[in-house]
Amino acid sequence: MSNNELMDGELEKIEIALLLEGIYRRYGYDFRNYSYASIRRRIWHRIHLEGAANVSSLQERVMHDFEAFQRLLNDLVIPVTEMFRDPEMYLALRRDVLPALRMLPYIRIWHAGCSTGEEAYSMSILLHEEGLLEKSRIYATDINEAALKRANERTIPIDRMKLYTKNYQAAGGQHTFSDYYVSDHGIVMLKPFLSRNIVFARHNLVTDRSFNEFHVIMCRNVMIYFNNELREQVHQLFYDSLSPKGYLILGGKESLSFTPMADRYETLNDQHRIFRKAR
Missing domain, CATH: 3.40.50.150 (Vaccinia Virus protein VP39)
Known part of the structure; x- marks a missing residue:
């Protein structure tokens, strides 16, 4: 892995940490200690659907648009359930x-x-x-x-x-x-x-x-x-x-x-x- 890729990976971690901190302070939902791999995958799913450029772009959107936040929230808390499961x-x-x-x-x-x-x-x-x-x-x-x-x-x-x-x-x-x-x-x-x-x-x-x-x-x-x-x-x-x-x-x-x-x-x-x- 090149130095640029390492730097990009560290930058993405910072962006995700800032997004989750913003969600906690703005809306009261705390995802800061969720599994990083799982939360990252769900965030990028929403980035692609929103047509955003990166995590920071998504953060700007969800901080100022409650409906955008609700769409992201639905991705972060995907319901997986059924009657008499198992x-x-x-x-x-x-x-x-x-x-x-x-x-x-x-x-x-x-x-x-x-x-x-x-x-x-x-x-x-x-x-x-x-x-x-x-x-x-x-x-x-x-x-x-x-x-x-x-x-x-x-x-x-x-x-x-x-x-x-x-x-x-x-x-x-x-x-x-x-x-x-x-x-x-x-x-x-x-x-x-x-x-x-x-x-x-x-x-x-x-x-x-x-x-x-x-x-x-x-x-x-x-x-x-x-x-x-x-x-x-x-x-x-x-x-x-x-x-x-x-x-x-x-x-x-x-x-x-x-x-x-x-x-x-x-x-x-x-x-x-x-x-x-x-x-």
Whole structure:
């Protein structure tokens, strides 16, 4: 690699650092400790779509144009979710977690990074089928207000119904998936009772603190975009937010290994990343 290429690479890092600092100060969204490779790729995706010349040109645009910022924000927090994603994990929840929750007088669950709400609604269906929904409260949070708005609307894409039905059945569904939605003129809407015990709210894992004590925290495939420092910070937040013997559920590519929290949990199901707070 030539000296010019090295200098260009260092300049780009400075530009990206300034862009992320500007976003934090101007709009309150903190991406400064996200994985550099991931954040760089998403920034350049937006640069090309905007027809900007470089990172600094994009920064000038998003600092002065809120709609340009919203377009970049949607790139930085790409929602990747589906109902009953990884169905075997929901089978493990039925078998390994819900029997213990059944003994509690009231159940509090936090879906951190809930995106458009599909996994929160999946949990609602699961609790309903196990007779636990009425004594449960699901707090589903995300930093993306547009995603939260969609979650509150209870609509799901009609082109995903085949996949969602397959996932539901593989997750041990006790009824037919069609029991939980109505379809009218191409619009599929989940039934109102599924949202009755869900609170959708904005929460930033990077800057906001704990807001309750939970028996279950589910945060799947969110921290893969964080660097080690931010990942450890969020793990501390989750630990502080869990009740004694509470459950932490991570994504398949995530782990507690090599984190300061590793010895504070017992592994309940390593394949599906289900951990129980030990102390």
